Amino acid sequence: MSEKRSRKLSRREIAVAIVLIAIVGISCGVHSLVKSYKAEQRELFYDSVKESFSMNETIRLDSQVDESDVAPYSSVPASAGLPWEGVVDIAIKHAELYPSVDSAGLADSSYLSQPEGTSFLLLEVEISNINAEGEYEREATGEKVFNITFLKVPPYGDIPYFDGALGDATPHEAYCFELPKGESLLLHVGFFVPDNGGPYTAFLGTTGKYSVPLDVEEKG
Incomplete structure (x- = not known):
């Protein structure tokens, strides 16, 4: 039984194959460049909508305005993840740094044990509800309330x-x-922070979109 010989490609067929390979390579390269460009544009947009505020400045956080920021080539809002619907005004009034929660006189009220290598930062925050409804639903009553963990x-x-x-x-x-x-x-919220002296920054929401660099007063 004779073996079948493999047919050699003609010059024309080789040329066509080379062209097809080149087209596939170019298409992949263009797709990669377009994907990279879109990601870069989205990242630039996310950076452009970030806002930094000062302490004692009244910060108006409107969930509708916040969610209207949509990055290019994306259908997902570049939002802060505010846990309410409507408008809330916030101002961070004071920031006090203590060596420990005990030195702040709040050890009996603390929810957590203080980790080693940390200090205790106490913020005084004024929150005004203009027309908002909180998103957290109470277990027993179904009542909508606010949750301070957005800070x-x-x-x-x-x-x-x-x-x-x-x-x-x-x-x-x-x-x-x-x-x-x-x-x-007027609420007081405490945080454990590294005891390296800062600087410390508060963020409003879950994505880092809104920030407040803190002017900290050190306490004994």
């Missing part, structure tokens, strides 16, 4: 102290508070 001071995420908690809060509602429309509250 963050990296790198630690948990909040060891909060003086605005609901009187009948469950463990899952420890950071929830009521704030009817048209009313304001």
Whole structure:
């Protein structure tokens, strides 16, 4: 039985194959460049919508305005992830740094043990509800309330102290508070921060879109 010989490609067929390979390569390269360009444009847009505010400055956070920022080549809003619908005004009034939660006189009220290598940062925050409804739904009543965890001071995420908690809060509602429309509250929120002296920055929301560099007063 004779073996079949493989047919050699003609020059024309070789040329066509080379052209096809080149087209595929160019297409992949163009696709990669377009993808990279779109990612770069989105990143530039995210940076452009970030805002930094000063302490004692009233910051108006409108969820509708916040969610209207949509990056190029994306259908996802470049939002801060505000946990309410409507408008809330916020101002960070004071920032005090203590060696420990105990030296601040709040050890008995702290939700968490203080990690080694940290200090205790206590913020005084004024929050005014212009026309907003909180997104957190209470377990027992279904009532919509606010949650203070939208306020963050990296790198630690948990909040060891909060003086605005609901009187009948469950463990899952420890950071929830009521704030009817048209009313304001002066709240105190504590954070553990590295004891390296800072600088420290507070963020409003979950994405780093809105920030407040803190002027910290050191306490003994």
